[in-house]
Amino acid sequence: MTELLTSAQMRAVEQAAMDSGTVTGLELMERAGQGVIDAAFSHWPELAQAAHRALVLCGPGNNGGDGFVIARLLKEAGWEVDPFLYGDADKLPPDAKANHQRWAAMGGVMELTAENLQAAVRPDLIVDAVFGTGLTRPLPSVVQQAFSSLGRNKWKGRTSIRRIAVDCPSGLNLDTGMVPHDLEKTGGVISTNLTQLTVTFHTPKPGHYLGAGPLVCGAVVIADIGLGPSDPERSMLGQPPDDRRARLVEPVFAGSNLPPRIWPGSFVSKSRRNGHKFNHGHVMVFAGGVGRGGAGRLAARAALRAGAGVVTLVCPPSALIENACHLDAIMLRALPKDARLDSVADDRVTAFCIGPGLGVNDRTRDLVAQVLARRGGTRAWRDPVVVLDADALGSFAGDPVALFDQCHPRTILTPHEGEFARLFPDLALSQRGDLSKIDAARQAAARAGCTVLLKGPDTVIATPRGGASLHAAAYDRNAPWLATAGAGDVLAGLIAGLAAPDTSADLITMAEIAAYLHVECAASFGPGLIAEDLPEELPKVFRAIGL
Numbered sequence: 001m002t003e004l005l006t007s008a009q010m011r012a013v014e015q016a017a018m019d020s021g022t023v024t025g026l027e028l029m030e031r032a033g034q035g036v037i038d039a040a041f042s043h044w045p046e047l048a049q050a051a052h053r054a055l056v057l058c059g060p061g062n063n064g065g066d067g068f069v070i071a072r073l074l075k076e077a078g079w080e081v082d083p084f085l086y087g088d089a090d091k092l093p094p095d096a097k098a099n100h101q102r103w104a105a106m107g108g109v110m111e112l113t114a115e116n117l118q119a120a121v122r123p124d125l126i127v128d129a130v131f132g133t134g135l136t137r138p139l140p141s142v143v144q145q146a147f148s149s150l151g152r153n154k155w156k157g158r159t160s161i162r163r164i165a166v167d168c169p170s171g172l173n174l175d176t177g178m179v180p181h182d183l184e185k186t187g188g189v190i191s192t193n194l195t196q197l198t199v200t201f202h203t204p205k206p207g208h209y210l211g212a213g214p215l216v217c218g219a220v221v222i223a224d225i226g227l228g229p230s231d232p233e234r235s236m237l238g239q240p241p242d243d244r245r246a247r248l249v250e251p252v253f254a255g256s257n258l259p260p261r262i263w264p265g266s267f268v269s270k271s272r273r274n275g276h277k278f279n280h281g282h283v284m285v286f287a288g289g290v291g292r293g294g295a296g297r298l299a300a301r302a303a304l305r306a307g308a309g310v311v312t313l314v315c316p317p318s319a320l321i322e323n324a325c326h327l328d329a330i331m332l333r334a335l336p337k338d339a340r341l342d343s344v345a346d347d348r349v350t351a352f353c354i355g356p357g358l359g360v361n362d363r364t365r366d367l368v369a370q371v372l373a374r375r376g377g378t379r380a381w382r383d384p385v386v387v388l389d390a391d392a393l394g395s396f397a398g399d400p401v402a403l404f405d406q407c408h409p410r411t412i413l414t415p416h417e418g419e420f421a422r423l424f425p426d427l428a429l430s431q432r433g434d435l436s437k438i439d440a441a442r443q444a445a446a447r448a449g450c451t452v453l454l455k456g457p458d459t460v461i462a463t464p465r466g467g468a469s470l471h472a473a474a475y476d477r478n479a480p481w482l483a484t485a486g487a488g489d490v491l492a493g494l495i496a497g498l499a500a501p502d503t504s505a506d507l508i509t510m511a512e513i514a515a516y517l518h519v520e521c522a523a524s525f526g527p528g529l530i531a532e533d534l535p536e537e538l539p540k541v542f543r544a545i546g547l
């Protein structure tokens with residue numbers, strides 16, 4: 001697991017290092033510039049073989065300062081370098097100004113405009129050092145036009161020019177992963193999109209993984225600038241994440257060539273080699289009426305494959321035969337319309353998964369209420385986990401507080417953005433503005449009093465106390481085939497199955513593992529994936545992680 005630092009947190013880390021007297025801002029900037037060049041040479045070894053030509057686009061802050069370090073270091077290595085500056089050199093912050101001056105002794109600087117870029121000699125490398133963590137508003141139009149013009153340049157062999165971004169492609173908000181809409185309209189994002197490699201410092205930032213981040217960054221490399229290890233205890237495995245920082249969900253390998261047995265491997269109940277079926281939990285999944293049972297069955301199948309000792313599907317009596325035709329290992333119970341949950345669930349049910357395919361109606365609300373009212377009884381030592389998804393959330397759309405009043409700490413809501421908007425209208429994507437998806441999920445979790453998993457290619461899991469983690473199906477873990485009906489039902493079942501055992505770790509850890517395995521299953525199956533394939537791929541994925 002890696003910590004993700006917001007812009008403000010990154011500045012605080014830098015400031016603390018400088019205040020401690022162990023390093024100066026100039027030294028950090030030098031290491032940042034060197035880190036970008038090292039990453040470029042390692043990514044494109046041919047650039048390290050001989051001197052080439054670089055075009056370095058610099059901005060009015062310290063990101064621009066990094067650009068001037070890069071310009072100088074490349075020039076010292078024999079490269080031809082053409083720097084362009086947006087803004088007033090006299091107003092650069094001190095470290096950036098010092099590096100601008102050091103460069104000025106070596107060569108000139110052009111103003112960053114579309115016209116000047118059009119007139120530039122074809123480079124082999126374009127360095128984007130216009131804006132980094134300090135971007136506070138949409139890109140100025142002159143910068144947008146300059147970026148767009150790069151896409152129109154008549155340079156020979158234009159597509160073979162390498163493009164690297166310092167900290168982020170300029171225009172990307174590193175806290176939110178958003179790029180301004182006007183950037184898209186002007187086509188600016190298209191040129192930004194051509195970034196092949198983004199080099200950031202110390203830790204990745206949320207914006208590299210949220211929203212448009214993965215679409216515009218190319219690949220992300222972290223350069224160590226000597227700020228020390230990011231706080232290991234804050235991202236400790238099996239512990240809830242730090243209240244103020246977010247962590248990136250990643251596997252933990254015991255050794256470079258070994259499977260990730262530590263995380264997630266050791267957190268899967270059946271990695272421990274003893275116990276009987278009830279030690280691995282009993283999951284109860286609710287399914288809809290006739291013809292609407294598929295979603296519940298998918299969730300149940302996922303829970304069983306995830307390792308739950310027992311899985312029971314509960315459905316209306318009219319759907320019993322339909323479900324019986326589909327199920328063998330999964331137990332089946334009928335629950336008549338007015339019957340109480342107690343008639344089918346005893347204390348040994350350690351996790352409930354409710355919502356997929358149930359229908360948006362009063363009966364669903366009533367069942368949710370009954371499930372949330374259950375407590376660990378004589379045979380269970382802690383309250384059952386409750387996974388609320390799909391129609392269990394939709395049934396409270398007009399009255400979310402009625403749901404939140406019933407949620408307890410062992411509850412997890414798993415909305416997609418549409419369901420999230422119905423429960424938390426003011427935190428909806430369309431209303432979010434500068435609020436990141438991580439902070440939106442945090443606020444939602446605090447309001448609901450339980451864990452919230454907000455789905456998407458960027459899945460955020462947040463706890464009421466502020467702990468948050470981000471699982472990104474991005475870069476080498478792209479999983480577009482997961483955008484398929486029923487994939488969310490499988491995720492809900494996975495969470496229930498993984499969190500059901502008595503000995504399971506905290507809910508956020510088990511939800512992180514579910515999100516991770518979900519994408520591993522998609523990646524392992526590959527193109528053509530449909531939801532039914534996900535649970536069936538789990539055995540292969542479990543083997544691959546060393547179980």
Ligand SMILES: NC(=O)C1=CN([C@@H]2O[C@H](COP(=O)(O)OP(=O)(O)OC[C@H]3O[C@@H](n4cnc5c(N)ncnc54)[C@H](OP(=O)(O)O)[C@@H]3O)[C@@H](O)[C@H]2O)[C@@H](O)CC1
Pocket residue numbers: 011014025028029030032059060061062063064065066093130131132133134135136137138139140166167201225
């Ligand atoms: N601190 C360190 O020790 C280290 C920092 N490092 C590097 O510093 C970078 C952060 O530097 P930074 O904080 O100066 O921010 P940066 O992104 O350069 O921009 C700020 C400037 O842009 C301006 N501005 C913002 N938005 C604008 C807009 N839309 N349109 C126009 N102007 C706009 C803003 O003006 P203002 O908003 O104040 O009016 C201000 O002048 C970081 O990404 C990393 O690369 C590394 O060297 C490692 C050591």
Ligand SMILES: Nc1ncnc2c1ncn2[C@@H]1O[C@H](COP(=O)(O)OP(=O)(O)O)[C@@H](O)[C@H]1O
Pocket residue numbers: 390416455456457459473478479480481482483484485486487488489490491518
């Ligand atoms: N492009 C994508 N890349 C990675 N994961 C995705 C993508 N699109 C959707 N997902 C994942 O697939 C699941 C879809 O869930 P959901 O929207 O609830 O669908 P359904 O209700 O049909 O099951 C979520 O876990 C989501 O994170």
Ligand SMILES: [K+]
Pocket residue numbers: 063128129130131132165166167168169170
């Ligand atoms: K940049």
